[in-house]
Amino acid sequence: MENIILAEGVGRSFKAGDSDFWALKDVTLGIPRGKLTILRGRSGSGKTTLMNILGALDRPTEGRVEVDGVDITSASEPARDALRRKKIGFIFQSVALVSMMTAFENVEFGMRIAGVPASERRKRAEECLHLVGLGSRMNHMPQEMSGGEQQRVAIARAIAHRPAVLFADEPTAELDTGTAFAVMKTFRELIEAEGVTLVMTTHDVSLVELADCVYELSDGKLVTGEEVEAE
Ligand SMILES: Nc1ncnc2c1ncn2[C@@H]1O[C@H](COP(=O)(O)OP(=O)(O)OP(=O)(O)O)[C@@H](O)[C@H]1O
Numbered sequence: 001m002e003n004i005i006l007a008e009g010v011g012r013s014f015k016a017g018d019s020d021f022w023a024l025k026d027v028t029l030g031i032p033r034g035k036l037t038i039l040r041g042r043s044g045s046g047k048t049t050l051m052n053i054l055g056a057l058d059r060p061t062e063g064r065v066e067v068d069g070v071d072i073t074s075a076s077e078p079a080r081d082a083l084r085r086k087k088i089g090f091i092f093q094s095v096a097l098v099s100m101m102t103a104f105e106n107v108e109f110g111m112r113i114a115g116v117p118a119s120e121r122r123k124r125a126e127e128c129l130h131l132v133g134l135g136s137r138m139n140h141m142p143q144e145m146s147g148g149e150q151q152r153v154a155i156a157r158a159i160a161h162r163p164a165v166l167f168a169d170e171p172t173a174e175l176d177t178g179t180a181f182a183v184m185k186t187f188r189e190l191i192e193a194e195g196v197t198l199v200m201t202t203h204d205v206s207l208v209e210l211a212d213c214v215y216e217l218s219d220g221k222l223v224t225g226e227e228v229e230a231e
């Protein structure tokens with residue numbers, strides 16, 4: 001399996017008083033292209049820290065990270081910014097939709113920030129909302145939608161600029177089981193339809209079996225890296 005992201009010996013320390021606290025220690029892993037990878041582990045095990053480093057939001061203290069063949073560890077801040085805008089999408093745990101905008105406008109606005117030409121934005125926003133099953137909710141305001149629907153708008157917004165990699169930090173944490181599975185199904189369909197690579201974190205063991213690849217962290221260290229064959 002080809003890896004779109006490679007992490008080699010990644011460590012991340014934070015200042016804690018006079019000493020350093022290592023949130024990640026010597027993490028080496030590959031994220032397979034066009035697959036669903038889950039990062040799991042207890043609260044505080046380093047999942048968000050690792051995801052932020054893989055997605056070029058944060059820099060490691062040690063080690064290196066390659067995204068699509070480019071070493072992002074040594075890259076300049078403008079180069080990392082360009083990479084994030086073009087190749088990466090993020091979905092955070094608490095949905096942050098703009099409450100004064102409809103579903104359509106939320107998705108379209110994200111593309112405006114990403115610099116997508118106006119002519120393309122309308123078509124792509126509609127396409128993405130259809131992809132996440134919200135074709136009939138485009139003109140709804142966030143408060144008129146359920147938690148799962150709002151999360152799907154956030155997914156549509158995150159994929160609108162056609163990122164190669166989509167990072168989702170606990171995207172199902174605030175959803176009930178049925179809705180969480182619906183969001184996972186949406187992720188699967190996106191992988192099929194758009195070939196996107198998905199990396200998500202979760203505490204929920206029942207979701208782990210839906211992944212193609214699972215990495216577990218414990219106290220900042222990788223415990224297992226097992227690859228589950230997709231059916
Ligand atoms: N900016 C920071 N400064 C200091 N310590 C930090 C910082 N960010 C994270 N940490 C510490 O690093 C460790 C890992 O944090 P991280 O947020 O990656 O955990 P997590 O696995 O995502 O947990 P959760 O499941 O609760 O989201 C924690 O002990 C946390 O307190």
Ligand SMILES: [Mg+2]
Nearest residue numbers: 047048049169
């Ligand atoms: Mg976290």
